[in-house]
Amino acid sequence: MTVLLPIAIQIGCNRSNEECEIPSGYKENIASLDILRMEDLFFGDLSKDKMMSNLESYPQFTTAMFANMGIENQDQLADELLLIHQDSGMVELYQEVKAHFGDISDIKNDLEIAFAGIKYHYPNYKVPAVYTFVSGFGSDLIVTEDVIVIGLDYFLPNDHKFQPVDLPYYILKRYNKAHLVPTIVTAISSQFNKTKLTDRSLLAEMIYYGKSYHFTKTILPCTSDELIIGYETDEILGSYANEEMIWGHFIENELLFETNPFEIRKYTGEAPFTDVISPDAPGRIGRWIGWNIVDDYQSNNDLNLMELMKQDDARLIFKNSGYKPRRP
Template identity: 25%
Template sequence: MKFFRYLLFSAVFIFGAVSCKKDAENIWAVEIKEPAPKVEITDISKEFYNTGVPLEDFKQKYPWFQGSVSDEDYSTRRADTAEVKIYKEAISKIDIAKLNSDLTDLFSHIKYYFPEFKTPQVYLFSSVLSGIMEPVFYRDDVNMLFIDITGFMGENNPNYKGLEQYFQTSMNPQNIVPKVSEVLANYFVQPNPNHQKFIDEIIYQGKIMTLQDAFLPDFPDYLKMHYSQKQFEWATENEINIWNYFVENNLIFSDDLRLKERFINPGPFSKFYTEIDNESSPRVGIFTGWQITRKFFQQNPETKLTDFLKMNAQDIFNQSNYKPKY
């Protein structure tokens, strides 16, 4: 299989490919003349665990926070030293001032491309590790953004014992803003249920990643992919090998639903079903879709972002002329 031959020789060509590649102009580095209002984060758990704040006052201020928990259980939780300890450790790892600034910049970029976007109210809270698999969620009906700080305590944190390492890779404080950006990007990219081919899925993911580029033009690419730097380097260095594998195995236009699990969903690695699997980066289908959409904008730099999001996958692919080379 050519995949292995290319891998065998990739080390020879990688240096040359990287050294010859010129830094492309960042088309997303725009001037923001009308920034979004300055973000002022509210730390709900700070008040929740402050027993000096009467429970009734807390409930009136955040009537949606208690849910179905009884007052008795609520009071017990507030005084739980183990819960308080987790909260204090989690909040200690976050630079609130920097997060305010980064989110303000993020929202400003979103507003630049989508003027109708309104800056949401931002709340930090501690789920005591129960919500760490989806630590960021957005309530568009009330324009509230919630960030579970226990989902960003740092990979290999003792509190994450037993959690698969591949999840922990993106559980660092520096991953907060990219995850917020990704959650919000999903509101601007609508999947087409009638498109079931692999190309449709990777271009859909590429659109979300393109919004990441537009919303976070100064953030490192590896953070946008929720990769480690090593994982991003592997994907970048093996871009042509990945693409050749997809082409030679007739996967691009396949409607095999298992491809999503192999190349899109989170996991420790991608599933090529070869001995290279354990060395590979996960979610390479998303990475490939991203490179295709980036190539599209290199070929069509005048395309408006809103128009691009309405395009179908086949047209984007065709107009990208995506053919990675060493």
Template identity: 30%
Template sequence: MKKYLVALVFLIGILSCDKKSKVEKAVEQIPLELKVYRFERAFFEIKPNELANLKAQYPFFFPEGTPDNVWIDKMQNPQWQELYHEVEKKYSNFGKQTSEIEDLFKHIKYFFPNAVMPKVYTVIADMDYNNKAIYANDKLVISLELYLGTNHKFYEFPKYIEQNFEERQMMPDIVASFSLGKIPPPREKTLLAEMIFYGKQLYLKDELLPKYNDAEKIGYLPEQITWCQENESYIWRYFIEKELLYSTDSKLPNRFTNMAPFSKFYLEIDNESPGRVGQWIGWQIVRSFMQNNKVSMQEMIKMDAKELFEKSKYKPKKTDE
């Protein structure tokens, strides 16, 4: 009997790899070439008397009503210039990143054939860490000042935010922004609906970023993923015993799904936990659903959270007490 089980597991593994290889082979055949425009380079290297030409070339980066002297002061400001030189030091050659973006959009085109392929613009903005990469309509804007690496001298943010300022977070951030136009916002204000919403987003990263690991997809450190895996059954039991899944308590997102230094169980384990454990649990629920149901990704992302959960057959992995 044991031999049959081993053979079955081996066969499933082969079939799974074969399916993945078929997808990747199909993705490779998709013709795609994206154009990257280095706006930050154009802005910080022009002379003030060339500003009018730049504004004509990139009108969407220059809001109406802003006097020219504001832009001239910025391009000549020593601190902005220093930041620009730091970005240039790391991203003077954007070839590798361009190839990764092209590979990502080939995957997007495979799963979402009608998706608009954008023009890509790199910029240096105001360090808005909530909008590091923005996919909108026919444009993708990437703020390079937020991918200089954790502990860069220009950063004065909490560590749990800075840990996502690595170059490797660029593609997951692009997927997160892209997903906002594909995944409907939660219909209900329950914790479960929030968890499933983020779980769908993370599942898109599974499919669109097959070369990335779980920590990179969710923006955790490796030890934070390990903590979630080791405490999965405990987290789930807590949610059930406290009857949190269908609760609409407005404090729950800040406790379990929003960016935070740790999750708030109001217990001793809080300081050991990463923030957003609700997102991670939602991810496992969506993964379980896709494993147990023959549904396309497009159908899944439109599903009601409660229905998806009930059909997921989700059971947390048991760990030794």
């Protein structure tokens, strides 16, 4: 069992946000965003007629939010939602969400900057309709090309008495307001992240995630790496301090072209740590290495974001990245 080296110094090559400023081109694209607070329409003094009216008045939201309930008849759907949203526990959850998210101007501002950044790189990008909701921990985020639905109950403070059930801490700690917009942008990146579906290798998955994090960092340049990948600061620094050893594990075990999904999951799947490398290595370490490879590929080939995201050949990205582990 390998034990990673302790962190003795600050790693100089870590992507720092000191003196960060939003690019001027992004600022020119900022437009006011209207976030619809749908939770306010589904709680309180509701009748079936009001519920039906809400469902009919917002068909885009209704389809995105409730289609997976498997109820095709809107009359039955209204009855079911009335029962759910008049439950005392749901009402209390709604009240707690309103107490913590009565003012969401900071989320609105961050999303406006994010959408401006995307439009700067993709001028034809159409900003989706954005809704908030209280789902009773049924849905955290829905992100499509046309709609974003934010389940605000998932993003209550980590010490709040209401928390999603059956989520381990290493995942739960990413469910808070600070991680919200970076998570949305990473989800949006899938619309632009081209990949060869025939390449099922570990390298291809590493590069896919690396491109998604690179996209998010480009769109949100003042957002820390921690909030983008969901690591703690000591995990980021420890990974840089031990990058050479971590990379050596991939090379010595000839893992890059591994196609066994069970093996791939060990390096890119959700886990508290990557135990096949070290109990001190954070989970999803393959995604982090992929991010470094993609950064080097972009830098060494002078590509803009659109060109980078269109490149679907993971092997070519790796070959032309010139990637080498950083040394502390």
